[in-house]
Amino acid sequence: MFDLQSIVRENVWRMKPYASARDEFKGTASVYLDANENNLGSLAGENYNRYPDPHQKVLKSKIAGIKGVKQSQIFLGNGSDEAIDLLFRMVCRPGLDRMLHLPPTYGMYEVSANLNDVQLDAIQLTPDFQLPVAEVLRNVKNTTKIIFICSPNNPTGNSINPESIETILDNFDGLVVLDEAYIDFSETPSWTTRLAEYPNLVVLQTFSKAWGMAGLRLGMAFASEEIIAILDKIKPPYNINEATQELALKALDQDEQLKYMVEEIVQERQMLEAALPTLPIVEKVYPSDANFILVKVKDANALYTYLLDKGIVTRNRSTLAGCERCLRISIGTTEENQQLYQAISEFSN
Ligand SMILES: Cc1ncc(COP(=O)(O)O)c(C=O)c1O
Known part of the structure; x- marks a missing residue:
């Protein structure tokens, strides 16, 4: 149990x-001299002189x-x-x-x-x-x-x-x-x-x-x-x-905007999940419920470096047991995902 x-x-x-000072006094007052704050103001903006x-x-x-x-x-x-x-x-x-x-x-x-x-x-x-x-x-x-x-x-x-x-x-x-x-x-x-x-x-x-x-x-x-x-x-x-x-x-x-971004990211993920396995270098795209995919390729180190040369940073996970020859790739914007796909297909050829 x-x-x-x-x-x-x-x-x-x-x-x-x-x-804390804010624990000991919970009401509202006109003068706060209890927390050693700067009562003259903040250089960062209104309210930021006060503890949260x-x-x-x-x-x-x-x-x-x-x-x-x-x-x-x-x-x-x-x-x-x-x-x-x-x-x-x-x-x-x-x-x-x-x-x-x-x-x-x-x-x-x-x-x-x-x-x-x-x-x-x-x-x-x-x-x-x-x-x-x-x-x-x-x-x-x-x-x-x-x-x-x-x-x-x-x-x-x-x-x-x-x-x-x-x-x-x-x-x-x-x-x-x-x-x-x-x-x-x-x-x-x-x-x-x-x-x-x-x-x-x-x-x-x-x-x-x-x-x-x-x-x-x-x-x-x-x-x-x-x-x-x-x-x-x-x-x-x-x-x-x-x-x-x-x-x-x-x-x-902004829950509508959240929904929109999530749908967009999931759609883009599905696009990459469908497109990447058609490339010869890609052995497997693992099924994902996240905003990234794990991709098994023939030579992860070579692809990782090639993508870096193209200005695209992915996460090389190939040294982790269970993730041999794998890159973890975050889902980006439509344009970024297209760039990624283009670069991997060029590498494949
Ligand atoms: C599984 C998992 N948990 C937690 C975190 C960290 O989250 P936070 O930014 O809230 O510290 C990450 C970040 O990559 C993550 O992948």
Whole structure:
């Protein structure tokens, strides 16, 4: 049975959060002399002399409406990378505890584990990039605190079978962190709808992909109120800056534009998925539910360099086990995708 207190680090469970000036005084006043701000103004623009809302209340209430979850079930991070790091710090005792992840996958789980001195168990995804469920469960130890599952997975692009995720959630008493950075490009429903069923589930999403806000750094974690309360307790108080909060609020009003961009990107992906396999150098385009494709070619290094010479940068993933001879290619604008296709076909000839 999942018991949050038994997996949260004791020091984290006991600690009190930093009490910011904005926490201690919550009303409105005419003169603010409580936070050592510059009351003369800001060189960056109106409002930026003030610390931002540490609880991001307005933004969270808007996100809650859009995502169909309670405000108290949302954590906002400086990118989802911040949420990944805080999840380690919340449950993993440095030098003692472990996490399990499933390569080839997003590299930050490993980097963050290493930074936090957390032992790593890496279980390779199956050849079609699915979860080897029995092997995962066999490798869980009593110090394993987190299993990271990325769906749609980076860099492979595919979604992970929901039944497999369910089995892990049902049979593992630590946190199952489901990274849905690319969910907006997928037809698969988000696991945010299943939070009530699984107290050990944490869903990560981000504004960096479909919303086009990678430069602002805004990521989301959705989980039980209890888990979110701990993440909020341990985060740096002002982790989401004022500009990001304001711009994200504006972006959230543009759901039609979001839909349009996602449809456009998915259409362009489908175009490349159909066109690239006709080229002799391309061995396989893996099915993708994301805004990128993984392409297996005859000589990945040669194609990568050729594309670079043409001014086109892709991600050479050929050194990753399971991704031999593969390039990961983000979906660009129509013109960029045409340039890419043209360049690969020239290389093919
Ligand atoms: C699977 C996955 N998770 C998280 C992230 C990072 O997201 P953020 O920009 O919100 O830190 C990425 C970025 O590439 C990603 O591929």
